[in-house]
Structure formats: C-alpha cells, structure tokens
Amino acid sequence: MDVVTIGESMVVFTPTSDGFMRNATQFTKKIGGAESNVAIGLARLGHQAGWISKLGDDEFGKAILASLKGENVDVSNVTFDKQAPTGIYFKEPRRQNNMRVYYYRKGSAASKLTPSDLDNGYLSKAKYLHITGITPALSDSCKETIFEAIKLAKSNGSTIVFDPNLRTKLWDEKTARATLLEIAAEADIILPGVAEGEFLFGESDPLKLGQLFLNHGASVVVMKMGAEGAYYFTEKESALIPGFPVKQVVDPVGAGDGFAAGFLSGLIDGLELSKAVERANAVGALVTMVNGDVDGLPERDEVEQVISKNGEDVVR
Known part of the structure; x- marks a missing residue:
C-alpha cells in the first residue's frame, strides 16, 4: 500500500443556481471529504491508496462506499454505524470566486471513530500515513484515533504526512492550535497554507513560517501559496515552485487535497522535491477548473501533459 489516510467523507449538495441557497430549488449530489479526496486523487494517478473511516448505515453511506470502490480506493477498513448518520454538507456558489460551505456533520458516524477501529496490520503496509487537522476536530475519540x-505509523516506520486543514467552525481556537501543533511536532512532512501557519505561529512571512515548522519537528515543509505556487523547505534547501495559472476558477474546494495527492504521488515515484511540488501544483490547478470536490482530480496523462506544456492547457 502506498498511502493510508483516515477521515470523514460526506455527501455534498450544491444548488444548480448561483446566489443565496435559500432560493435554490434543485441540487446536485456528490461526495467529498479531505482524506477521501486525497485517496481518490492518488488512485487516479495510479497509486494504491487506502481510506479508513466510518459511514452511516444509510443510503448516503452506501453511495460514498460505492464511489470510493469505483475509484479503486481500498475500503476494507471502512465500517458502518447503525446508530449514527453519514455527514452532509452544502456548497453555496454565491457568485464567481465566492463559494460558501455549510456542514451538517455533528454526531456523524465518522465522529464515532475510536482507536479500536485501527488495524495495525493494515497500517503497517503503508509507506505513508496521510492525516489532516479535520479528523481530530470531529470528536475526542477521533482525536485519540x-x-x-501516529504512534503506530512511527513504530512501523511509515512516513507521516500532515495537512493542517484548519476548520475553525469545528472547534475552539485554543484547542485547535494546541492539537495541530502537537500533531505537527510528530509529522515528517507538513503541507500548510500561509493562513494556517499564521494561526499556529502568529507569523505570515512564508519563509519564516517554513523555518518555524522545521524547528517544530518536520523534515520537509511544503507551503501552499495558491496561484503563486508553493515553497518547499528542508534544513538544506528551499525554493518557490511556480504554480500553473488558471484563467477561471470554477470551484476551489478540494484544490488543497489535489495538491496533497499530487505531492504524495511525486514522493511515491521517487521524484526530487521540486518536481513533486510541481506535480502538486499541476493537480491543484486542474481541480479548480471543475465543479465538485473530486470531479476535477486528474489522471496521470492529464498532469503530465500540463507540465510538459508548461501549463498551457490549464490557462485556457
């Protein structure tokens, strides 16, 4: 197994019309969740990805499981909860480049995850453990999980990749900051955005933030800079890898997950860091061009074409 990730996937409803959701009469139904997005992204790029979660024993849960199976994601460690529902969230496309998101996930099946749901034999097969700051925010038991x-991954020699993925609506700032910093200290690779770095360290300069994360324990830091691209930092080197400009962003939700999938893909393929970040930038850009959290996740040939043409196909 190349990567195992742990977290919640939800059913996503989006109005077919822009503007206030209160006026919407029709919605599309899709799926989304940071960790399952990454797993799907990796599978489409030709890698083996496993996803650990709980789903409600309901039609939405069954739809999510079928979708992940159809994407060739290993779901052998996903279980159903008969007492709790599958989470839901709504997207509200107010106007161009203005997307609001509303979550209905409190008490969801995924929030019932506990350490006993982890199979060390399964985790030990993974080269990389991918985690985000969303899952520990769902409940105390999710945080323990x-x-x-992390403890099992360290004992197995797996590399821990952490995307802070800050969600201030899910928990209070003090708890969020303390927990995310504690996880960051255990991670080998961290994929923060500047806003998340500022939340954690009170610093907005990406160069200073890169060093702060390294000092905190990471061996590699990749700082996402949106359309500008991304910096990578190690104790020996750092550089800004330019992004691929997109003429019109259709849906930004999921771009960071695509970035993570692209970066992990590069690591799995043994690329040097600069090339892994370049792949991450390309995947993230492609995701923004399509509606839906996972719909824009590309296959390998699309990514290679964008990189070889220096982003021409993305700009269009």
Whole structure:
C-alpha cells in the first residue's frame, strides 16, 4: 500500500443556481471529504491508496462506499454505524470566486471513530500515513484515533504526512492550535497554507513560517501559496515552485487535497522535491477548473501533459 489516510467523507449538495441557497430549488449530489479526496486523487494517478473511516448505515453511506470502490480506493477498513448518520454538507456558489460551505456533520458516524477501529496490520503496509487537522476536530475519540495512528505509523516506520486543514467552525481556537501543533511536532512532512501557519505561529512571512515548522519537528515543509505556487523547505534547501495559472476558477474546494495527492504521488515515484511540488501544483490547478470536490482530480496523462506544456492547457 502506498498511502493510508483516515477521515470523514460526506455527501455534498450544491444548488444548480448561483446566489443565496435559500432560493435554490434543485441540487446536485456528490461526495467529498479531505482524506477521501486525497485517496481518490492518488488512485487516479495510479497509486494504491487506502481510506479508513466510518459511514452511516444509510443510503448516503452506501453511495460514498460505492464511489470510493469505483475509484479503486481500498475500503476494507471502512465500517458502518447503525446508530449514527453519514455527514452532509452544502456548497453555496454565491457568485464567481465566492463559494460558501455549510456542514451538517455533528454526531456523524465518522465522529464515532475510536482507536479500536485501527488495524495495525493494515497500517503497517503503508509507506505513508496521510492525516489532516479535520479528523481530530470531529470528536475526542477521533482525536485519540489520530494520535494512536501516529504512534503506530512511527513504530512501523511509515512516513507521516500532515495537512493542517484548519476548520475553525469545528472547534475552539485554543484547542485547535494546541492539537495541530502537537500533531505537527510528530509529522515528517507538513503541507500548510500561509493562513494556517499564521494561526499556529502568529507569523505570515512564508519563509519564516517554513523555518518555524522545521524547528517544530518536520523534515520537509511544503507551503501552499495558491496561484503563486508553493515553497518547499528542508534544513538544506528551499525554493518557490511556480504554480500553473488558471484563467477561471470554477470551484476551489478540494484544490488543497489535489495538491496533497499530487505531492504524495511525486514522493511515491521517487521524484526530487521540486518536481513533486510541481506535480502538486499541476493537480491543484486542474481541480479548480471543475465543479465538485473530486470531479476535477486528474489522471496521470492529464498532469503530465500540463507540465510538459508548461501549463498551457490549464490557462485556457
């Protein structure tokens, strides 16, 4: 197994019309969730990805499981909960480049994850453990589960990749900051945005933030800079890898997950860091051009074409 990730996937409803959701009469139904997005992204790029979660024993849960199976994601460690529902969230496309998101996930099946749901034999097969700051925010038991997964990954020699993925609506700032910093100290690779770095360290300069994350324990830091691209930092080197400009962003949700999938793909393929970040930038850009969290996740030939043409196909 190349990567195992742990987290919640939800059903996503989006109005077919822009503007206030209160006026919407029709919605599309899709799926989304940071960790399952990454797993799907990796599978489309030709890698083996496993996803650990709980789903409600309901039609939405069954739809999510079928979708992940159809994407060739390993779901052998996903279970159903008969007492709790599958989470839901709504996207509200107010106007161009203005997307609001509303979550209905409190008490969801995924929030019932516990350390006993982890199979060390399964985790030990993974070269990389991918985690985000969303899962520990769902409940105390989810937080315990993530720290147990980190402990097991370390004992197995797996590389821990952490995307802070800050969600201030899910928990109070003090708890969020303390927990994310604790996870960051355990991670080998961190994929923050500047806003997340500022939240954690009170610093907005990406160069200073890169060093702060390294000092905190990471061996590699990749700082996402949106359309500008991304910096990577190690103790020996750092550089800004330019992004691929997109003429019109259709849906920005999921771009960071695509970035993570692209970067992990590069690592799995043994690329040097600069090339892995370049692949991440290309995947993230392609995701923004399509509606839906996972719909824009590309296959390998699309990514290679964009990179070889220096982003021409993305700009259009």
